[in-house]
Amino acid sequence: MLYSTTTVPVRGHARPLLQRELHHRLDVLARAHRVPGAQLVLDTGSELVSVHVGTADAATGAPFTADTAVPLGSLTKPYTAALVLLLAEDGDLDLDDRVADHLSELRESGEVTIRQLLSHTSGLPTGVDSDAAARTTAARYLSAVGAAGDALFPPGSDFSYSNAGYVAAGRLVETVTGMSWHEAVDALLLESLGTVPAFLGKAAPARPVAAGHALNTATGRVRPVRQNLAPLEAPAGALQASAVDLHALGLALADRSEALPPAVAAAMRRPEAAAHPGALADGWGLGAALYRQDGRLWCGHDGNAQGTSCHLRVDPDSGLVVAFTGNAGAATALWRDLAEDLERTIGVRVPAMVAPTGPDHPVALPECAGTYANGGLRYHVALEPEGSPTLSVDGDLPIPLLCYPDLSVELVDPGTGRREPGGRFHRDPATGAIDRMQISGRTARRVAA
Known part of the structure; x- marks a missing residue:
């Protein structure tokens, strides 16, 4: 895998040691996780550093640059939300x-x-x-x-x-x-953010773009993968942007730029009372995920397209902004490792994911077995012979579940045994029976025992 590495101070005078350390760690982690290329922007308010490493496309060897746009996946959604809020601010709805x-x-x-x-x-x-x-x-x-x-x-x-x-x-x-x-988000938002537009499915973007990648476990080689977003899904996931572009959105969310009116930024990061996203985040505003960390409420969002992983975190109290893009699915694990490194480097714990709640020991919950539906999706919870539950989605291979007394669940990676917050089951208040489940932020109704 061809790697090139560059460190670019975007504004001001960052400590050379900080630049070198972040550059080195991003390079090391990208190689360790087999991620062809990645970008990181860290803005502490007094120092701003942008680093990028590797290649944008493993098939062509095109280098990753600070301007390379990466398919953002669901990190498109905050842009769409901001666009709707701008229309509301103008009285159009x-x-x-x-x-x-x-x-x-x-x-x-x-x-x-x-x-x-x-x-x-x-x-x-x-x-x-x-x-x-x-x-x-x-x-x-x-x-x-x-x-x-x-x-x-x-x-x-x-x-x-x-x-x-x-x-x-x-x-x-x-x-x-x-x-x-596409026209509205460019004219009403991207232009004010200083972001050159690039969209999935649109020919001849005006800037370099990265391919997503997956690891072929049979050959051990990383290969580009095709993006398959449908045109009608563009407002949910079609934007391509760099970590520098995500940093510009982060500044607006932190009221550190004029790209968004303060009322719009405040609405995006204000918790909505009914929004309990479980394993996705600690809360949700109008378009932004919310994360509680050390007494502070951060905002941001995660996004995954085919073979990419992109993340934005903003601490509105301090103005700190962290933006990351990676062009492989494994970049999610890279991002989590990088967040731990940032805590050691700058002394701030960046909420890369929702922390496990750490409840009591797992318990048997045989009444959770059954089929749950979210539109056309089917979630099937089955019991193994010894009574432990597994989850399969639309017939995929089952994943082990760990259930806890508070009805929260963890997902267990079958290959590594690693546990991650999964969500929870819900009981009908009237009957006490389990009638819903929420897995990775998506709720499904029970349709069969």
């Missing part, structure tokens, strides 16, 4: 409007509001996979996911991460502005 009053294709969604779309508290299912989405129109897609019978819970009462909610938010932008989502 009200966040508590019913979505159905603007989008006739969601007329069966009842009282779902724009605010609930942005905070994932609408009760809409996540939506069909990208291959199926590519075979339909946005209107038909939303009509299907908005069917009253598929609602996961009453609007505004719980949390379920939903790509469909952001497809709807993008359609809302198009309806209000008369522009496509």
